[in-house]
Amino acid sequence: MEKILDKQRLDDWIAVLTDWDAFAPAVEDDVWAFRPVAGAVRLDHPNTKQPPKGFAFPQREVFFTFEQIKGEAPRLTQKLPQGKRRVAFGVRPCDGRGTVRMDRVFADHVDDPYYQTRRNNMAYVGLACNKPVSSNCFCLSVGGSPVGSDGLDVLMTDLGERYFVAAVTETGKALMTVAGDLLKKPEVADRQRLKDLHAEAVAQPQRAIHDADGAPAKLKASFKSPLWEELAQACIGCGICTFLCPTCHCFDINDEVTGAAPLKGSRVRTWDNCQFPDFTMHTSGHNPRPSVGARLRQRVCHKFQYFFENFGMHQCTGCGRCISDCPVGIDIVHVVNKVTEHAG
Amino acid sequence: MIDVQSIRDAARDLLTRGEVRAVIGYRRGSRGMLAEPVTITDPEQADELVWDATCFHNLALYLVEDRKALAHAQRTPTLPIAIIAKGCDARAIVVLMQEHYFKRDEVYIIGVSCEGGGVLVEYKLARLLNGAQALSAVFDGDELVVTTAAGEVRLPASEVMADRCLECREPFPKEHNVAFGEDKTGRQLAAPFTALGRFEALSAVDRWAFWRRQFERCIRCFACRSVCPMCYCDECVVDSITFPVAPDTTAEEKANRIRWIERSAVRSENITYHMTRAMHLAGRCIDCGECERVCPVNIPLRLLNNKMELEARERFGYEPGASIGGPSLVASFRDDDPGQFIR
Numbered sequence: 001m002e003k004i005l006d007k008q009r010l011d012d013w014i015a016v017l018t019d020w021d022a023f024a025p026a027v028e029d030d031v032w033a034f035r036p037v038a039g040a041v042r043l044d045h046p047n048t049k050q051p052p053k054g055f056a057f058p059q060r061e062v063f064f065t066f067e068q069i070k071g072e073a074p075r076l077t078q079k080l081p082q083g084k085r086r087v088a089f090g091v092r093p094c095d096g097r098g099t100v101r102m103d104r105v106f107a108d109h110v111d112d113p114y115y116q117t118r119r120n121n122m123a124y125v126g127l128a129c130n131k132p133v134s135s136n137c138f139c140l141s142v143g144g145s146p147v148g149s150d151g152l153d154v155l156m157t158d159l160g161e162r163y164f165v166a167a168v169t170e171t172g173k174a175l176m177t178v179a180g181d182l183l184k185k186p187e188v189a190d191r192q193r194l195k196d197l198h199a200e201a202v203a204q205p206q207r208a209i210h211d212a213d214g215a216p217a218k219l220k221a222s223f224k225s226p227l228w229e230e231l232a233q234a235c236i237g238c239g240i241c242t243f244l245c246p247t248c249h250c251f252d253i254n255d256e257v258t259g260a261a262p263l264k265g266s267r268v269r270t271w272d273n274c275q276f277p278d279f280t281m282h283t284s285g286h287n288p289r290p291s292v293g294a295r296l297r298q299r300v301c302h303k304f305q306y307f308f309e310n311f312g313m314h315q316c317t318g319c320g321r322c323i324s325d326c327p328v329g330i331d332i333v334h335v336v337n338k339v340t341e342h343a344g
Numbered sequence: 345m346i347d348v349q350s351i352r353d354a355a356r357d358l359l360t361r362g363e364v365r366a367v368i369g370y371r372r373g374s375r376g377m378l379a380e381p382v383t384i385t386d387p388e389q390a391d392e393l394v395w396d397a398t399c400f401h402n403l404a405l406y407l408v409e410d411r412k413a414l415a416h417a418q419r420t421p422t423l424p425i426a427i428i429a430k431g432c433d434a435r436a437i438v439v440l441m442q443e444h445y446f447k448r449d450e451v452y453i454i455g456v457s458c459e460g461g462g463v464l465v466e467y468k469l470a471r472l473l474n475g476a477q478a479l480s481a482v483f484d485g486d487e488l489v490v491t492t493a494a495g496e497v498r499l500p501a502s503e504v505m506a507d508r509c510l511e512c513r514e515p516f517p518k519e520h521n522v523a524f525g526e527d528k529t530g531r532q533l534a535a536p537f538t539a540l541g542r543f544e545a546l547s548a549v550d551r552w553a554f555w556r557r558q559f560e561r562c563i564r565c566f567a568c569r570s571v572c573p574m575c576y577c578d579e580c581v582v583d584s585i586t587f588p589v590a591p592d593t594t595a596e597e598k599a600n601r602i603r604w605i606e607r608s609a610v611r612s613e614n615i616t617y618h619m620t621r622a623m624h625l626a627g628r629c630i631d632c633g634e635c636e637r638v639c640p641v642n643i644p645l646r647l648l649n650n651k652m653e654l655e656a657r658e659r660f661g662y663e664p665g666a667s668i669g670g671p672s673l674v675a676s677f678r679d680d681d682p683g684q685f686i687r
Contacts, residue, residue: 029561029642030467049640050563059563060608135376135477234381236405239565240640256606270607276566278583283593327571327638328401329373329380 001167001176003183004190005156010089010163011040013179017087020123020175023055024089034088043090043158046133047319051095051246052088056119057102059243059271063114063253067264079266080117087123087175094139094319096126096151098246103151104311105249114269123171126152130201136320138333141208144317147198157194164194209336212314215304218343219336223301227342229293231335234328237292239273241299241322241330247315250274274298300335345484346456346525348395351428354454354522356390364426364452368406370399377480381406393428395456397464397481397488397504402632403427404436404573411446412576426452430462431529432508434517435630435665436573442668443628445576455517457525460486461501462509465637469504473497502533508633508646510534519668540650556611558643559618564609568635568645569621574628581605582617618648626652627673630665659683 005013014022014037025045026035032048034055061081068074106115129137129146139146149155153172157164165183167173176183186194211218222228242248252272257265273279275296280289289295307315316332323331355367366385371392373380379398383406384390410425429437434455441448461483469478469490476492481504483489488499502510509515511534516527535541543551566582569575582605605620606613629649636646656662660681662673 031641060610233383234406236567236570238567238570238638239563240567240638243563243565244640252607254603254607256608268606268608270609272607273565276583323375325640327567327634329375329378331374334374 001173002186002191003165003176003179004159004186005163005165005179005183007161007163009182010043013182014041014089016178016180016182017175019085019178020087021084022087022089034090037089041089043127043156045090047092047095047321048090049321049325050244051098051319051321052091052124053095053098053102053246055086055088055122056099056115057106057249058118061114061269063267063269065264065266066255067262069262074263080113081121083121085121085123087125089125089127091124091126091152092129092133092319093126093146093148093150093152093155094137094144094317095246096124096149097139097144097317098319099124099151101247101307101311101313101315101317102249104313109311123153123175124151125154125156125172125175126168128155128157128198128201130158130197132204132206134320134324136207136323136331136333137318138207138209138320139318140202140206141210142212142314142316142318146201146204157197159190159193159197162190164190206318207320207333209318209333211340212304212336215314215336215340216308218340219301219305222339222343223297225339225342227339228297229291231338232292232296232330235275235292235296235330236328237275237277237295238327239271239275240325240327241332242273242275243271244321244325246317246319246321247303248273250279274302296330296335300332300339303332304336345482346395346459348393350524351395351454351456352390352393354524355384355393355426355428356387358426358452359385359387359390363423365421365423366410367393367426367428367454368403368410369393369428369454370395370401370403377478383410395428397461397483399428399430400463400506400634400637402433402436402571402573402634403429404433404440405571405634407437407440407446407451408573408576412578421450424450424452426454428454428456429517429520430456430458431512431514431517432630432632434519435514436632438519438665438668439574439628439630440576442665442670442672448668453517453520453522455520455523457517457523457527458509458512458515459483459525459528460515460531461488462505462512462515464488464504465506469499472499472503505533506633506637507534507539508631508636511536511538511631537650537654539644540647540654543644543647544651555615559614560611561641562609562614562618562643563641564607564614564617565640567638567640571634571638572621572625573632574625575621581620618645622648622652625649627656627662627664629653 022037023034024037024041025032025048032045034048034052062079064076064078066074066076106112149168153169155166155168167176250272251269253269255265256268281287303316304314358364366383368383370379371382372394379394381401479491481490483501486501488501488504490497514529516529605616633646656673
């Protein structure tokens with residue numbers, strides 16, 4: 001299904017999606033974030049500071065609550081996510097591919113009802129990047145495309161005054177069907193314009209990982225390389241790179257106790273981060289990843305080696321967030337290039 | 345305007361003559377024009393060093409990291425380590441020495457004056473450039489000289505500078521072994537505590553509403569703590585490893601350890617984290633503003649630390665980072681203390 005939408009009618013389309021809670025990028029405190037739609041939506045955002053990852057994998061997920069009266073068996077109440085279906089507009093293609101990778105981990109690989117419930121409730125309406133949205137974009141060199149539709153339900157392309165709207169999945173078709181007459185049949189000229197814009201988009205200069213295909217083997221051979229410590233020298237061990245990443249999915253599970261008599265509380269999953277020094281700290285006090293180099297190696301090798309070995313695809317989608325927002329200039333493009341070049 | 349070559353020469357000479365074991369400075373990174381921290385040990389690397397408006401980082405953090413690495417390796421170096429320090433960075437180094445984190449002769453301070461500038465804020469610059477990509481940015485007097493593909497642009501420094509730099513009273517590193525640039529101590533681009541003053545003009549209800557919203561937004565990446573040279577504790581109240589484990593510690597004891605702050609990034613826990621940090625920085629924070637710069641969701645964290653700084657100043661006449669041998673705010677007592685509670 002391929003249609004044309006006048007830009008002024010985007011809000012009307014969102015308005016008729018009454019079975020859905022709609023989200024779109026909005027700027028607050030100089031930060032772009034997916035916010036519930038309130039008022040006019042203008043899809044003129046660079047990319048959101050945080051990817052749409054949190055829709056299906058929120059930073060905090062309550063699994064169940066518990067209560068135990070002394071001497072009795074504990075009572076558990078599962079807390080599966082509930083609510084209206086949700087749709088996010090303006091998702092960039094790199095983040096669509098991020099979703100594909102999250103699905104591998106939480107839907108294909110294991111059976112995670114929390115992730116799956118949220119994911120099945122979610123639709124992503126993508127927006128092609130006619131131009132790179134950041135100076136650190138590198139989607140093309142990791143197998144993606146600024147106009148790609150992987151992981152999206154609909155892909156919109158900005159033709160100037162109008163959007164070209166293409167369904168990618170059945171959910172996408174359903175969203176477009178609700179729009180009825182708002183969506184028009186594309187003219188031949190629209191299709192030509194789309195083709196031209198897409199061709200221009202993929203020809204835009206981006207940063208590049210030079211040998212992403214060779215990375216898994218080369219990284220494997222570089223496990224003991226002294227480069228890791230050198231490249232991580234400035235790392236301060238914060239969580240920005242992983243918390244802003246569209247594919248990082250490590251988590252921690254804790255019991256948060258809210259009362260002692262009777263004992264009650266919640267079992268909660270929260271994001272965790274391999275760059276925190278205590279991430280791998282054992283109860284004995286031993287830490288198998290004791291240095292910044294060991295931790296950078298983990299992050300990079302997970303993206304470009306381990307994930308590839310497990311799922312046949314790189315985990316990195318080239319959004320560039322970890323580069324742009326690193327407080328001290330750690331740059332995954334530079335790191336992968338440097339280590340792979342050194343490996344020969 | 346500071347000639348970067350003089351800084352490079354100083355670093356090279358120190359390393360060549362074997363007077364220091366390393367130099368902590370800035371070099372051009374791989375992502376556009378931005379500088380990044382680097383520690384060099386080879387005189388040949390001195391030519392990599394840069395000095396411009398993107399030398400944001402308070403490198404005193406790496407003195408702390410160096411100290412921790414030495415302690416871990418149980419090594420006592422014979423040579424000092426050199427560091428490039430702006431006015432604020434030098435004050436941080438003074439506080440660390442005041443707290444006996446290291447001794448004066450263990451550090452060689454290459455002071456660099458910010459003169460009429462400081463560091464820029466990327467989004468302020470981006471707004472003024474209207475989409476053009478900056479290739480370099482250096483302060484020259486009261487102006488920022490920016491090169492773009494279209495040529496050179498001169499912008500008023502005050503329009504692109506960080507708030508912390510506008511309010512800076514000491515853009516010259518008073519504590520130094522060698523210093524470059526003009527001493528413009530006392531320059532007033534904005535009155536001290538201007539940003540805080542704007543905030544304090546709000547009612548208590550509005551201020552609380554403001555912080556409730558800000559703390560709701562925190563994602564607990566801990567970049568503010570990680571980048572802070574004063575947050576050097578080996579164990580931190582927010583980490584899960586603060587619980588000492590011995591061979592006879594039982595599983596139940598581990599499970600029931602006291603957790604002051606849960607890992608959930610929710611308002612109550614976030615408030616506890618930020619309040620704890622602010623209190624621990626009272627009389628220690630020298631307003632380098634790094635916490636505010638690195639926050640990925642732009643929480644104006646300087647307001648918290650500035651508030652503590654202002655309280656210390658108004659009530660006790662205390663200036664953090666003023667002298668190595670001077671008293672610390674929370675560990676000193678004065679006979680003429682105006683507070684009645686002390687008697």
